[in-house]
Amino acid sequence: MSKKENKTNAMRILERNKISYEVKYYECDEFKDGISIAKKLDENPDECFKTLATKGKSGSYYIYVLPVDKELDLKKCARAVGEKSVEMIPVKEINRVTGYIRGGTTALGMKKDYPVVVHQSADDLTKMIVSGGKLGVQIKLTPKDYLKVTKGKMADIIKS
Numbered sequence: 001m002s003k004k005e006n007k008t009n010a011m012r013i014l015e016r017n018k019i020s021y022e023v024k025y026y027e028c029d030e031f032k033d034g035i036s037i038a039k040k041l042d043e044n045p046d047e048c049f050k051t052l053a054t055k056g057k058s059g060s061y062y063i064y065v066l067p068v069d070k071e072l073d074l075k076k077c078a079r080a081v082g083e084k085s086v087e088m089i090p091v092k093e094i095n096r097v098t099g100y101i102r103g104g105t106t107a108l109g110m111k112k113d114y115p116v117v118v119h120q121s122a123d124d125l126t127k128m129i130v131s132g133g134k135l136g137v138q139i140k141l142t143p144k145d146y147l148k149v150t151k152g153k154m155a156d157i158i159k160s
Contacts, residue, residue: 008132008137010106010108010139013109014108014139014141017148019141019149020145021140022140023137023139023140024129024132024137024138024139024140026040026136026138028103028135033068034050034068037068038068045068045069046069046121047125048128048138049066049067049129049130050065050066050068050131051064051105052065052105053089053094053097054074054077054087054088054089055086055087055089056078056085056086057083057085060081060114061112062081062086062114062116062117063114063115063116064117064119065107065116065117065122065146066118066119066157067119070158071158073156073158073159073160074088076157079155080117080156097111100131104132104133104134107130107146107150108130108133108149115152116150116151117153117154117157118146118152118154119156119158120154122154123143125143127141128140128142128143130146
């Protein structure tokens, strides 16, 4: 990338942490589901992850990163972070809580450093693909590097 203005905050954070990544661009002017994006990028959907924000019973926020074709198991999510329960935050609150819009949310560079939990299937991958921080931008990097920069942990957080 030669033009600095094309970089997202997520990319700058990766570079500041000396983490190598690949950028994948796609045409997008509105939210698209992750499976459609994986197809558009000609990538394996098992390597493409979506980022979802929840709020715990305590009032704390938690970020979950899971394969695009899977659903969160909120009971497993709550256990993973030591909460009694967690619930998805309403779409209208995503920007206020994370600093990102629906479809462009990434755990990299949120307004605050919320706890991040990545589904354990990422441990089997050499690379994973996550949002680059805005619509039309995806980032490909190793799960190990992603966990390092997000200070995340892995757990089983999806419905069986």
